[in-house]
Amino acid sequence: MGRTNPTYRDVLRSVHDNWEDYRRALRRPDKQRFDRLFEDARQFADAGGYLNPQNPMNAILFSICLAQEQRIEDLEAELEGERAESPPATESGA
Numbered sequence: 001m002g003r004t005n006p007t008y009r010d011v012l013r014s015v016h017d018n019w020e021d022y023r024r025a026l027r028r029p030d031k032q033r034f035d036r037l038f039e040d041a042r043q044f045a046d047a048g049g050y051l052n053p054q055n056p057m058n059a060i061l062f063s064i065c066l067a068q069e070q071r072i073e074d075l076e077a078e079l080e081g082e083r084a085e086s087p088p089a090t091e092s093g094a
Helices: 008-018 020-025 028-043 045-051 056-085
Strands: none
Touching: 008 020, 008 028, 008 045, 008 056, 020 028, 028 045, 028 056, 045 056
16 A cells, blocks of 8 residues: 655655745855755654644744754854853953
């Protein structure tokens, strides 16, 4: 017997294809950002597959948000590491 529903990865690919006209209208740097968002969504495709959502866009957008949150946390940790490594500022008052 075959599947009654397409896989989440198939749905994700279909959504990406449906947005191709939008992507085509973007400027080159924004096209790269657009592609990265869908790469982020694919990063969490296993979790989206478990959800089997009726509206896959919700899972796609949540996956993108989750990847963005991960990226922000990584940048914050990197920034905190740089702050810890830099010498403290000295006051010159007298």
